[in-house]
Each structure stands twice: as C-alpha cells, then as structure tokens.
Amino acid sequence: EDQVTQSPEALRLQEGESSSLNCSYTVSGLRGLFWYRQDPGKGPEFLFTLYSAGEEKEKERLKATLTKKESFLHITAPKPEDSATYLCAVRRNTGNQFYFGTGTSLTVIP
Amino acid sequence: NAGVTQTPKFQVLKTGQSMTLQCAQDMNHEYMSWYRQDPGMGLRLIHYSVGAGITDQGEVPNGYNVSRSTTEDFPLRLLSAAPSQTSVYFCASMRSSSYEQYFGPGTRLTVT
Numbered sequence: 001e002d003q004v005t006q007s008p009e010a011l012r013l014q015e016g017e018s019s020s021l022n023c024s025y026t027v028s029g030l031r032g033l034f035w036y037r038q039d040p041g042k043g044p045e046f047l048f049t050l051y052s053a054g055e056e057k058e059k060e061r062l063k064a065t066l067t068k069k070e071s072f073l074h075i076t077a078p079k080p081e082d083s084a085t086y087l088c089a090v091r092r093n094t095g096n097q098f099y100f101g102t103g104t105s106l107t108v109i110p
Numbered sequence: 111n112a113g114v115t116q117t118p119k120f121q122v123l124k125t126g127q128s129m130t131l132q133c134a135q136d137m138n139h140e141y142m143s144w145y146r147q148d149p150g151m152g153l154r155l156i157h158y159s160v161g162a163g164i165t166d167q168g169e170v171p172n173g174y175n176v177s178r179s180t181t182e183d184f185p186l187r188l189l190s191a192a193p194s195q196t197s198v199y200f201c202a203s204m205r206s207s208s209y210e211q212y213f214g215p216g217t218r219l220t221v222t
Binding site: 004031032034041042043044045046087089091096097098099100101102103 | 114141143145150152153155158166169200202210213215
C-alpha cells in the first residue's frame with residue numbers, strides 16, 4: 001500500500017534557526033514527489049516537484065531534496081512569514097492519483 | 111485569471127440532505143480533482159477527472175458523485191449527507207503534463 005509519512009507533526013523555530021522537514025514514502029514506482037505550502041483557511045500552494053533520487057530544487061529559503069525513500073525540505077534562516085503547514089505528496093508511475101501526507105505545521109517565532 | 115474557484119465557502123446541512131459543491135477553473139486544465147481534508151488524516155482524494163466526460167474514483171468515493179460535462183466545471187454531489195462527511199473540501203486542477211496542482215480556497219461543510 002502506498003504511504004506518505006511526514007515528520008515532525010509540528011515544529012517551532014526561532015527566526016533564523018535553520019531546520020529540515022522529512023517526508024518518507026513507500027510507493028511502487030515513483031512518478032514524482034511534490035511539496036505544497038498551506039496557510040490556515042486556504043488551499044495548498046504548489047512549491048516543488050522532484051522526479052528522481054539526487055534531484056534538488058530551491059526557492060528563496062527553501063530547498064527540497066529527494067532520495068529513494070524520502071525527501072527533505074530544508075528551511076534556511078526562516079522568517080515568521082514561513083510559518084505554515086507543509087504538505088508532501090507522491091504520484092505513482094501508474095494511475096492518476098496523488099497521495100498526501102498529513103503535513104508538518106511550522107511556526108517561526110520572531 | 112481567477113484560477114480555481116469554489117462555492118459555497120461554508121455550508122451546514124442536516125443528515126440526509128443533498129447538495130452540490132461547485133468547482134470551476136479558467137486555466138483550460140485537463141485534470142481536476144476533489145479532496146477532503148480532516149484533522150490528522152491529510153488530504154484524501156475523492157474523485158478525479160482527466161478530461162471532459164471522464165471521471166474516476168479516488169481513495170474515499172463513497173457517498174459522493176461527480177460529472178465532468180465541460181473542461182471548466184467539476185461539481186461534487188453529496189447524495190445523502192452524513193455527519194462523517196463533515197470536512198473541508200478542496201477542488202484542484204492541473205495540466206496533465208505538469209503534475210502541478212492548483213487548489214481552490216475550499217468549502218467548509220458541517221453535517222448535523
């Protein structure tokens with residue numbers, strides 16, 4: 001069965017304190033792994049797509065990496081506006097479905 | 111572009127009532143989908159469509175119907191609402207070649 005597990009569930013950081021969020025997955029034949037950001041009361045917003053192990057993508061203070069079993073979202077010198085829930089999702093080579101993890105709630109304290 | 115729009119934003123139903131959640135997109139995306147989001151459960155796929163006239167079931171399709179008569183619209187019908195359907199519902203669309211999903215603002219549904 002396809003599974004996506006995110007850790008930690010919640011993370012509190014001081015402004016400027018770098019850290020990483022983890023997304024581990026078990027899926028037979030990965031087509032892609034996706035990161036989204038979700039603000040309270042809003043729909044998820046797309047951040048990154050990763051297709052193969054070793055791939056990295058960056059956007060401002062965020063960098064996403066992918067191995068054969070997990071992905072990391074590294075946050076460098078976070079700011080309070082980075083506070084949100086970060087969601088990870090996968091899609092298999094076969095079929096048209098996306099499977100989401102339960103997310104990591106990030107709070108950055110000024 | 112308005113992107114993905116959903117109506118209503120909030121809805122309260124009594125058990126057994128039916129209703130339709132509306133979803134529209136103006137980006138000419140082939141793929142559209144409906145998710146529900148519950149605390150501790152993450153986003154779960156209800157139904158999806160890869161193009162007009164084509165729909166398929168996701169992880170949790172029971173109690174819901176969909177149709178896709180146009181590229182732009184993908185309504186979700188609750189046939190006979192149950193308290194277990196209390197949730198936040200999100201519609202999403204994407205170009206089939208990109209895998210980048212655009213989500214609507216959501217509909218918060220409460221069934222009493």
